[in-house]
Amino acid sequence: MRAFVFPGLTTRVIFGEGTIARTGEEIARLGHSRALVLSTPHQKPEAEALAASLGARAAGVFAGAAMHTPVAVTEEAVAAFRASGATCVVSLGGGSTTGLGKAIAVRTGADQVVIPTTYAGSEMTDILGETSGGEKVTRRDPAIRPEVVIYDVDLTLTLPVGMTATSALNAIAHGMEALYAPDRNPVIVAMVKEALPAFRDALPVLARDPGDRAARAGALYAAWCCSTALGYVSMALHHKLAHVLGGSFDTPHAETHAILLPHTTAFNEAAARAALTPIAATFGGGSAGAGLWDFARAIGAPLRLADLGLTEADLDRAAGIALRNSYDNPRPFTERDIRDLLQAAWEGRRPQP
Ligand code: NAD
Numbered sequence: 001m002r003a004f005v006f007p008g009l010t011t012r013v014i015f016g017e018g019t020i021a022r023t024g025e026e027i028a029r030l031g032h033s034r035a036l037v038l039s040t041p042h043q044k045p046e047a048e049a050l051a052a053s054l055g056a057r058a059a060g061v062f063a064g065a066a067m068h069t070p071v072a073v074t075e076e077a078v079a080a081f082r083a084s085g086a087t088c089v090v091s092l093g094g095g096s097t098t099g100l101g102k103a104i105a106v107r108t109g110a111d112q113v114v115i116p117t118t119y120a121g122s123e124m125t126d127i128l129g130e131t132s133g134g135e136k137v138t139r140r141d142p143a144i145r146p147e148v149v150i151y152d153v154d155l156t157l158t159l160p161v162g163m164t165a166t167s168a169l170n171a172i173a174h175g176m177e178a179l180y181a182p183d184r185n186p187v188i189v190a191m192v193k194e195a196l197p198a199f200r201d202a203l204p205v206l207a208r209d210p211g212d213r214a215a216r217a218g219a220l221y222a223a224w225c226c227s228t229a230l231g232y233v234s235m236a237l238h239h240k241l242a243h244v245l246g247g248s249f250d251t252p253h254a255e256t257h258a259i260l261l262p263h264t265t266a267f268n269e270a271a272a273r274a275a276l277t278p279i280a281a282t283f284g285g286g287s288a289g290a291g292l293w294d295f296a297r298a299i300g301a302p303l304r305l306a307d308l309g310l311t312e313a314d315l316d317r318a319a320g321i322a323l324r325n326s327y328d329n330p331r332p333f334t335e336r337d338i339r340d341l342l343q344a345a346w347e348g349r350r351p352q353p
Contacts, residue, residue, distance in 0.1 A: 004185040007232055011124055012148045015224065017213070019152040020115060023090060024054050026148045030111045032088035034059040036081050038100050040066070043093050043117070046155075050092055050115075059086035062100075067253060068246065069099035071132040078107055086110070091146075092155075094118035094167070095253065102128045102144045112146035117156060119167040119219060120254065121174055121227030123149045129243070136247030145231065151224055153217045157210070164206050165301040168199050168219055169258035171226035172292070176265055176279060177238050178229035180272040180330045188229050195225035196282040203299045236329040238264035241338070244322045251308045258301045259308070259348070262293035263341050266351030271331035286353030293350045304348035315342040 014022060027035050036059050039047035044063035051058035062080045066073050081089065081104050088111045091101030099122060101112045106128060114123040126145040129138040159167070175192035178184055199222045205215035241260055245251045266289025269276050276288040283291030297303060305315075319339040344351070 005183070006185045006187055009187075009228065009232070011146055011231075013124075013151065013224065014148070015151040015221065017153045017217070019150050020050065020155065021053070023050065023113060023115065023150060024057050026113050026150065027054070027057050027088055027090070030088060030113070030147055032086075032111060033057060034084070034086045035088040035090045035113065036084050036086040036104075037061045038065055038077070038089055038091045038097050038104075039063045039093050040097055043097070047092050050090065054090075059084035065091075065093060065097040065100040067096045068131045068136055069096070069103050069129060071103075071130055074100060074103040074107070074130065077104055081108060081110065088113065090115065092117065095120035095122040098122040098146070099128060099130075101146070103130060105146075106141060106143050109143075111148075113148045113150065114146045115150045115152060115155065116223070116227075118159060118163065118254070119171040119223035119226075121171050121223055121230050124224070124227040125231035127231070129247075131247070134248075136243065138243065149224075151220050153213060153220055156216050156220055157213070159210070161207060161210050161300070163254060164210060164219070165203060165296075165299045166254035166258040168203055168223070168299075169261050169292075169296060169301055170254045171223045172196070172199055173238055173242070173257045173261045173264075174226040174230035174235070176261065176276070176288075176292075177235045178226075178233050179278060180268060180275040181233040181235070182328055183233050185233070188233055191225040192229050193278050195222035195229075196278055198222035198225075200282050200295065203295070207299045234328065236327060237268065237331075237333070240327060241318070241322055241342070244318050245305075245308075245310070248321055249310060249314055249318065251305075251310065255302050255308060256305075258296060259303060259305050260345055262289050262296060262351050263345045265289040265292055267333070267337070267341050268330045275330075287351065289351035290353040305342065305346040306348070310346065312343075312346065315339060315346055318342060
């Protein structure tokens with residue numbers, strides 16, 4: 001048994017169907033009487049319906065959340081938050097909306113109730129990435145971590161099939177890197193081991209029938225496990241590369257994670273084979289990297305960075321940026337290694353078992 005530190009889990013979690021109806025009582029339980037409801041423009045109707053259901057507890061709706069949490073949007077939202085008299089935010093949506101809620105909370109001390117509608121997994125973490133002037137800066141701070149998360153299976157029924165696949169692979173990427181994180185602990189590893197077969201079983205069903213409630217429940221449960229893994233241990237090369245591509249080349253978040261995942265897994269498998277055994281055992285394929293590539297293909301996820309509009313010259317630049325700051329990774333690497341990894345992901349090659 002490895003020595004470990006288990007930091008405890010601090011966020012209150014409510015999981016089930018129809019749980020959005022409990023939002024009001026959770027706001028009150030935190031000691032607040034007025035909350036600002038947040039969403040993207042796309043989910044504004046759902047945010048307005050939630051605000052209507054909250055009655056006097058709703059201080060209004062701010063529906064301007066955007067990918068990568070632009071500081072300009074946050075400033076507008078903080079002004080709306082202060083003007084509304086709210087002391088709490090309710091973030092209804094995917095990682096972009098959760099990010100806006102975190103950005104408001106860290107500036108104002110607001111409590112957060114998060115209602116996630118994708119599998120991206122920001123809700124359980126103390127991580128906030130913000131962009132301004134074309135650069136994304138990420139920080140960790142206990143003040144960023146949401147107080148309450150309400151998982152409602154019903155709200156994921158509308159997640160499009162493509163986003164369902166890529167968002168699930170985004171979640172699996174958190175679990176993958178948690179398995180070899182130097183600060184991992186048995187609780188987090190157990191949660192990842194719980195999540196992998198749940199995603200493996202749910203995703204093929206959802207690819208055929210996105211309205212399958214049992215599969216939606218399994219996928220959302222797995223997403224909670226992976227979000228917790230992201231929130232309580234450190235991440236390495238995979239998250240670094242996804243951050244570089246998203247931050248410097250504006251590639252879409254979930255797709256970028258999905259495409260990189262088999263390649264970053266295969267690269268680190270050479271140094272962390274035992275830790276990654278749960279992935280190989282779950283997805284088959286002869287190795288963790290190949291198994292994930294096979295799974296991604298089977299559920300219709302994109303496989304090639306080239307399809308995100310990146311050029312080979314972009315890969316040269318990305319490899320350089322990825323080497324700028326040092327960070328822990330199970331396998332040491334050179335710029336050439338990263339460039340080769342990106343090439344394989346750009347072409348969509350199946351990693352060798
Ligand atoms: P997103 O939140 O940008 O959502 C994508 C689109 O899908 C939006 O238009 C949204 O309104 C819509 N959508 C969301 N749920 C839906 C549903 N159930 N039905 C129909 N449409 C729906 O995408 P995402 O991948 O969830 O989040 C990406 C962002 O989250 C990135 O900015 C990323 O950096 C951040 N993130 C942060 C962390 C963290 O810990 N800080 C973790 C994961 C992701």
